[in-house]
Amino acid sequence: MGRIIVIEDNPVFRDHVCGMLEKAGYKTRTAYDCAGARRLLEELDDGDIIVSDLRLPDGECTEVLERMREAGIRNPFVIMTDYAQVASAVSSMRLGAEDYIPKTLLQEKLLPRISELVRKTERRHTIPILERRSAAFRTIDRRISLVAPTDIGVLILGENGTGKEHVAEKIHAQSTRQKGPFVAIDCGMLTRELAASELFGYEKGAFTGAITGKKGCMAEADGGTLFLDEVGNLPAEVQQKLLRALQTKCYRPTGCTRERKADVRIVAATNENLEKAVEEGRFRRDLYHRLKEFVIKIPPLRECREDILPLAEFFRELANEELGRHTEGFDKEAEKELMRRMWAGNVRELKQTVRSAVLLTEGRLIGADRLEAESTAQAGSSLLLKDGNEERERIVRALAQADGNREMTAGLLGISRTTLYNKMKEYGIMQKKSEK
Ligand SMILES: Nc1ncnc2c1ncn2[C@@H]1O[C@H](COP(=O)(O)OP(=O)(O)OP(=O)(O)O)[C@@H](O)[C@H]1O
Known part of the structure; x- marks a missing residue:
């Protein structure tokens, strides 16, 4: 786990923020102005996260952020604001800040946001991959190297657990967007109500309870790649919105009157027969064609x-x-x-x-x-218990044991991630997006 770099000129507030973070087990480093921040950034590690006050004695922290992004440094950057600064903090998100948190809400917002960012960062940096050398994978690698440098949409087909997400990451890593963000979202986890906000974000006050705005995956992936896993599960309303965003490179967050631009390359994956979903009217044909400009099939x-x-x-x-x-x-x-x-x-x-x-x-x-007994599960099938209550309880227990990590939970239960999503949906088991 990396460090949290806290940039704040008010020493009392800086100690307060560091105290909160250190109590939660994070290591911190501090700077009090832009010049100090720039010095710290020279020795930044991949896993470090920056939390900065917006206004500093020698300028705004957005200057530091801008310099970082120009240099291709993608570490997460969270801005703390006073009430009156919210507008400029929002505009800083266009420069690539991950989030802004009003100082009045720091107590409840900072730690959850940091732990979400830590998970994301760790995931990108800690999963070691073996280059597979089978004939099938050599062909896949050739296809990846052909399509990666273009902006063509890619659809990755394959059973659960075949390594579709790694293929998506490889496409991103070999693309001209490699310095931009790679954002992955499991469409299987999106309920109808949540899907639009997760993907497109919302404005502050867009609906009851929207105390702050939310950036959404489109904005997070701006300049990079958005990986839509289990894309067949995308709710119909959002399919329409996504198609429009792909066609026009513009979208409108919920409650926002103006369109936002997003330069995003979409890579999608599915383990289901999307052709069939189209025939059954569950998936839009036009979106399907847009997503499958180039298809990569991963064999079992x-x-x-x-x-x-x-x-x-x-x-x-x-x-x-x-x-x-x-x-x-x-x-x-x-x-x-x-x-x-x-x-x-x-x-x-x-x-x-x-x-x-x-x-x-x-x-x-x-x-x-x-070697444990061979799984008798067919890909995508359920092997849990017949009694619904018991099954629900087992899932909740496994989620707690795996600290919310869905891959590990699916492993503990001996089922695929898709089956887990479907079961969680069926039983109304809610989980935060950060808990992956
Ligand atoms: N080439 C590889 N080297 C090392 N680990 C791999 C490789 N391919 C897949 N894995 C591991 O196998 C597991 C499944 O991979 P991944 O999540 O990419 O599959 P998936 O097809 O996206 O699965 P799902 O359809 O369930 O989302 C992960 O733990 C991943 O790290």
Whole structure:
């Protein structure tokens, strides 16, 4: 976890903010003016987050922000404002500030916002990836390198757990937008009521309870890539709004009278047959065509058998590090077993199986008896309990155990993330967007 750089000229307020952050376990560094901030920024680490007062003795912090963004430094920047400064703070968001928080609301807003940003930053910097070398993936890599530098919309098709999000990140990393943000949103988690605000944001006072405005994913992804995971679940009203935003590069946040511009490249992914969703009237044909300008199909792991052992080795070493184990490999029987399985949950299931095998192994070699029973789940199917109440409770418990991380929760329950989303929707289990 990185540090929080607090830039504030009022020493009492600065100590107050640092105290709050340190009590929550964050390390802080401080500066009191733009010049000091610029010096600190020279030694900025990837995971650091900046929280700054808007008006500083030698200028506005937006000058620092602007300089950072020009230099391609994308660390999150949150602005603290007095009531009278809200208008300029809003305009600073166009320069790439993540958020502004009125000082009067700092107590309740700062820590949740910081923990959301920490999760996002950590996710981008800590998931190690193995370059897959199977014939199928070499073809996929060629397709990625062809499409990445263009602004063509890409639709990634594949079963759950095949690695669609990594492919989207790769497209972004090889694009001319690589210095811009990569914002991922799970459309499967968006209720009809939430979808428009999450994607397009809203103005302060747009509806009861909208005490501050919200930026929305479109604005967050401005200059970068917006990854719409499980795009087939996007509610109809939002499909229309998204299509318009793609066609005109303009959109209107809820409650806002003026249009906003957003230069966003969309990469979408789905595990369902969108063609069928179009025929059944659940997905707009025009949006479908717009999203699938270029299609990348990711085969299930069982069809890329050359990748199984390299991935298993990769996950074994990761798990060694994470769990403090010293396994050195799989024995012959375990290798045979890894190759024999169908991996209905694809790479995600392989990763989880290897991780728990590492945990269970005391010697150097992992034996076949340490590989948990094969998942009987068909991709996308549910294997939970028949009794609804019990099932709901189990999901809530698993979410708490996994500290809100949905991937880990799905892993604990032995189901795919999509099934988890659908179940959460079905049981009305709410979760904050930051809890991913
Ligand atoms: N090449 C790879 N190297 C290392 N880990 C990988 C690789 N591909 C996938 N994974 C891991 O497998 C899991 C599933 O990957 P990812 O979330 O990208 O799949 P997905 O197809 O987007 O899944 P879903 O459809 O459920 O959203 C993640 O934990 C991811 O880190």
